[in-house]
Amino acid sequence: MNDVLTVRGLSVTVRDTALVSDVDLTVGAGERVGLIGESGSGKSLTALSILGLLPEDVRAGGSVRLDGVDHELVGADERRMSRVRGRDIAMVFQEPMTALNPTMRIGDQITESMLIHRSRTKAAARTAAADLLELVQLPTGTLRAYPHQLSGGQRQRVVLALALANDPALLICDEPTTALDVTVQALVLDLIVRGVVDRSSALLFITHDLAVVATVCERVLVMYGGRVVEAGPVNEVFTRPRHRYTEGLLAASDLESTSRRLTTIPGNVPPAGRFPSGCVFRTRCAHATALCEETPAWTGSETEGFACHHPAGVADA
Amino acid sequence: MPDIHDPEAPTAIRVVDLVRDYPRPRTSLLQPAPVVRALRGVSLEVKQGERFGIVGESGCGKSTLLRLIAALDRATSGHVIVEDTDITRLPECRLRSLRENLQLVFQDPMSSLDPRMRVRDIIAEPLVVQGHPASGQRVRELLEAVGLSADAGDRYPHQFSGGQRQRISIARALAPRPRILIADEPVSALDVSVRAQVLNLISDLVDELNLTLVFVSHDLSVVKHVCDRVAVMNAGQIVETGYTGDVYAAPQHPYTQRLVSAIPTLQRALSGATTADLLAKGESA
Ligand SMILES: Nc1ncnc2c1ncn2[C@@H]1O[C@H](COP(=O)(O)OP(=O)(O)O)[C@@H](O)[C@H]1O
Ligand SMILES: Nc1ncnc2c1ncn2[C@@H]1O[C@H](COP(=O)(O)OP(=O)(O)O)[C@@H](O)[C@H]1O
Ligand code: SF4
Ligand SMILES: [Mg+2]
Ligand SMILES: [Mg+2]
Numbered sequence: 154m155n156d157v158l159t160v161r162g163l164s165v166t167v168r169d170t171a172l173v174s175d176v177d178l179t180v181g182a183g184e185r186v187g188l189i190g191e192s193g194s195g196k197s198l199t200a201l202s203i204l205g206l207l208p209e210d211v212r213a214g215g216s217v218r219l220d221g222v223d224h225e226l227v228g229a230d231e232r233r234m235s236r237v238r239g240r241d242i243a244m245v246f247q248e249p250m251t252a253l254n255p256t257m258r259i260g261d262q263i264t265e266s267m268l269i270h271r272s273r274t275k276a277a278a279r280t281a282a283a284d285l286l287e288l289v290q291l292p293t294g295t296l297r298a299y300p301h302q303l304s305g306g307q308r309q310r311v312v313l314a315l316a317l318a319n320d321p322a323l324l325i326c327d328e329p330t331t332a333l334d335v336t337v338q339a340l341v342l343d344l345i346v347r348g349v350v351d352r353s354s355a356l357l358f359i360t361h362d363l364a365v366v367a368t369v370c371e372r373v374l375v376m377y378g379g380r381v382v383e384a385g386p387v388n389e390v391f392t393r394p395r396h397r398y399t400e401g402l403l404a405a406s407d408l409e410s411t412s413r414r415l416t417t418i419p420g421n422v423p424p425a426g427r428f429p430s431g432c433v434f435r436t437r438c439a440h441a442t443a444l445c446e447e448t449p450a451w452t453g454s455e456t457e458g459f460a461c462h463h464p465a466g467v468a469d470a
Numbered sequence: 471m472p473d474i475h476d477p478e479a480p481t482a483i484r485v486v487d488l489v490r491d492y493p494r495p496r497t498s499l500l501q502p503a504p505v506v507r508a509l510r511g512v513s514l515e516v517k518q519g520e521r522f523g524i525v526g527e528s529g530c531g532k533s534t535l536l537r538l539i540a541a542l543d544r545a546t547s548g549h550v551i552v553e554d555t556d557i558t559r560l561p562e563c564r565l566r567s568l569r570e571n572l573q574l575v576f577q578d579p580m581s582s583l584d585p586r587m588r589v590r591d592i593i594a595e596p597l598v599v600q601g602h603p604a605s606g607q608r609v610r611e612l613l614e615a616v617g618l619s620a621d622a623g624d625r626y627p628h629q630f631s632g633g634q635r636q637r638i639s640i641a642r643a644l645a646p647r648p649r650i651l652i653a654d655e656p657v658s659a660l661d662v663s664v665r666a667q668v669l670n671l672i673s674d675l676v677d678e679l680n681l682t683l684v685f686v687s688h689d690l691s692v693v694k695h696v697c698d699r700v701a702v703m704n705a706g707q708i709v710e711t712g713y714t715g716d717v718y719a720a721p722q723h724p725y726t727q728r729l730v731s732a733i734p735t736l737q738r739a740l741s742g743a744t745t746a747d748l749l750a751k752g753e754s755a
Contacts, residue, residue: 191661334527334688339732339748346745361661367739368748391736405666408695409737414670415695418663421631 154182155220157323157355158203162215163227165198165207165379170426172211173198173379177455178357180323182220185349185356187366187387190376191402193422196359199376200327202227203357204244205234220322240270243316245345247328249308252315253300259286259311260296263318270319285314289344306337310344317348324349327359342369363406367391372456375399378423378433385457393466395452395459398434432462481551482650482682483516483539488548490534508534510706511548518649521676521683523697523714525690525729531706532686536654539684540574541565552650570600573643577655579635583627583642589613590623593642600646612641616671633664640671650682651675657692669696690733694718702726 158180165173173195180186188196202213205226217226219241224233238244246252254262263282267273273281286295289310300308309329316324326345330338346369349356360366366373367387375383375396383396394400404416420437429436431446438445440463449460489512491505508531516522524532537543539550541557549558557568573596576582583592590609597608610620616637627635636656643651653672657665673696676683687693693700694714702710702717702725710723721727732748 191663335690336527336728336732339734339745342734343745343749362734363662364734364736364739367736368734368743368745388740391740402662403736405663406736408691409735413673413695415666417666417670421633421664422661 156181157184157220158357159218160199160203160216161218163199163202163217164214165195165202165211166214167211167425171379172425173202176215176376176379176381178374178381179455180355180357182322183349183353183355184372185346185358185370187370187373188357188359188376189361189363189366189373189402191361191422193425194376195379196376197327198379200244200325200357200359203325204238204242205229205231206238236270239266239321240319241321242323242325243319243321244325244327245309245312245316245329247331249305249312250300252312253308255300257299258296259298259300259303262311263296263315266315267318281318282314285318286311288317288348289314290340304337306333306341309333309341313341313344313348317352317354320352321354323355323357325357325359328361329358330365331360331362338365345369363391363403375402378428379425380433380460382434382461383459384455385453385459389457395464395466396434396461397438397440397463397465399459400465401437432460479517479519481515482518482520482553483514483684484549484551485512485514485535485539486549486551488512488535488538488550489546490531490538490543491546507706509538509545509548512703512706512708514701514708514711516682516684518682519680520699521685521697523693523700524684524686524703525688525693525700526703527688527729530703532688532703533654535703536574536652536684536686540572540652541568566600569596570646571648572650572652573646573648575636575639575643575651575653575656577658579632579639580627582639583635585627587626588623589618589625589627589630589638592627592638593623593645596642596645602646608645612645615644615675616641617667631664633660633668636660636668637671640668640675644675644679647679648681650684652684652686654686655688656685658687658689665692672696690718690729691735702729 156179160176160178163173163176176199190196201207203217207213213227215227219226222237222241260282263285264278267278267281283293291307291310330341333341358366358369370387373387373390374381377398383390383399390399394403401418405418418437432449435441435445444462449462451460452458488509490509492508494503494506496503512535526532538545545558549556552568552572593609593612609623613620613622618637657668660668685693685696697714700714700717701708704725710717710726717726718730721730734748
């Protein structure tokens with residue numbers, strides 16, 4: 154089967170500042186892939202580039218291709234992109250109200266989105282809307298509700314129902330549960346995973362939460378400073394990290410350790426445009442040498458590898 | 471392992487049957503406007519030198535409880551006793567020693583730090599308010615204690631990152647040399663690498679200065695890391711209290727069981743847990 158999403162050499166710039174550089178990313182059919190990194194790493198810009206939703210002054214370069222869509226998505230006009238969105242790709246963002254119309258009943262919003270992208274009869278769309286609400290475990294009465302009558306978690310479930318309405322080949326979720334309580338998060342995560350598994354949809358799941366991505370995804374890409382610094386199966390990357398940033402991130406999140414002091418990464422994520430040349434992590438890396446002033450090459454395959462001159466997990470590292 | 475605490479140790483904070491009702495804004499013309507019962511009879515006891523956690527989901531009453539403990543709000547009924555003084559109905563003029571002994575740190579330092587004030591004045595503010603002379607020496611000491619350079623004092627809050635701003639608010643809280651530090655979601659807005667730095671800082675300061683710590687979070691994993699004991703809150707009530715390790719490993723109350731099983735952890739995920747396991751009630755890692 155063909156890969157659903159193929160991103161090659163994606164770059165995002167605003168005026169003369171590079172925000173995302175040279176990102177390669179492939180999502181296979183039905184695969185669940187995570188994109189992780191601290192805030193300011195370029196995760197959302199990567200997602201918005203794929204969706205053709207970058208703000209006015211921000212430019213994407215490189216290539217984004219989607220299986221079954223016969224044109225390049227980078228630079229495609231809004232008319233073509235709006236057809237792709239909602240039919241081939243669907244999305245769920247952190248803030249559900251960005252996707253909901255505050256003045257429209259939930260049921261009308263779901264049926265409308267199904268009628269725009271699919272030739273269904275109105276009656277069929279109505280029945281399908283009720284089924285979708287059932288899928289996200291909301292009572293049928295929700296069809297008649299307005300968004301403001303729902304809690305944050307209920308709204309996010311409506312957005313998920315909308316996103317799944319047209320059986321997208323790819324669902325992109327950007328921090329979908331970050332604003333939710335942990336018990337609500339558990340339900341929404343499970344609905345997302347079951348939603349994509351039942352439809353054989355692929356999933357690109359963006360989060361800063363390592364434990365969430367490990368629970369949801371099979372493969373993961375780690376971003377820092379607008380670059381993918383490491384990629385691989387969740388079990389590999391999280392148990393035998395190679396890039397020093399991945400290693401540091403795992404140590405800093407290890408709240409299970411019995412020691413009261415946590416291992417930290419010194420300093421902060423720099424603002425855009427202030428990352429060093431060469432390895433973007435070298436200003437915070439304990440292993441940096443003069444060699445790290447040169448951009449480290451990618452070692453490994455496209456789906457599994459890292460970009461580090463002095464990787465972890467080598468005997469004499 | 472949590473420190474085993476001496477049950478004979480003096481009490482720092484005692485809360486007895488605390489109730490706080492808020493008037494609820496009317497949402498319907500058909501129904502009478504009832505009150506929000508933010509706290510429905512909360513009782514707890516924190517020993518001196520203890521690290522006490524309060525965990526629960528948003529809206530369960532954590533911040534309301536902290537505001538009452540800090541005498542920033544008035545209880546509907548019940549009592550708050552801090553270091554042997556019942557502060558529940560003290561007039562503001564008699565709260566001065568409480569204001570020195572008990573200091574707060576909040577989640578969002580940007581909204582609690584005055585953007586027009588220089589950092590040194592922000593840090594010295596609690597001392598000024600209490601009529602102590604605020605020496606430059608003390609401000610430099612405090613900046614150093616929280617890992618900021620001395621020249622940070624000349625700058626304004628917006629010139630700092632989120633983690634650095636949280637260091638500034640910790641320095642300000644420590645200025646009057648409090649014995650009790652109360653932190654309301656202090657790391658919830660921070661990135662993982664910075665969260666680790668701030669958690670270490672709080673931990674070190676609590677040790678060095680022999681502080682009593684009350685640490686509130688919606689995240690039980692963080693509370694478990696920081697605190698000896700924890701109270702689990704749900705809908706304005708404490709449903710379970712115990713040593714954090716015990717509560718995490720063997721939660722007794724159904725709500726705590728649901729909460730613990732909903733927390734994704736790397737260990738569980740790497741040993742095969744799926745999203746369905748997050749919903750499994752009464753099961754823990
Ligand atoms: N429209 C924009 N103009 C300038 N900089 C931007 C813009 N959008 C995002 N950025 C910057 O690009 C970097 C990456 O942003 P983003 O993709 O949102 O990161 P993440 O989602 O990983 O937190 C950040 O430093 C952010 O401030
Ligand atoms: N000043 C207030 N006026 C009215 N209701 C309030 C006020 N403060 C808090 N509440 C309500 O009290 C409940 C508990 O809130 P809070 O203590 O902030 O919870 P938490 O800190 O656990 O998220 C919530 O239902 C909240 O909406
Ligand atoms: S390339 Fe150098 S600076 Fe970058 S992570 Fe590896 S060792 Fe550290
Ligand atoms: Mg983002
Ligand atoms: Mg609160």
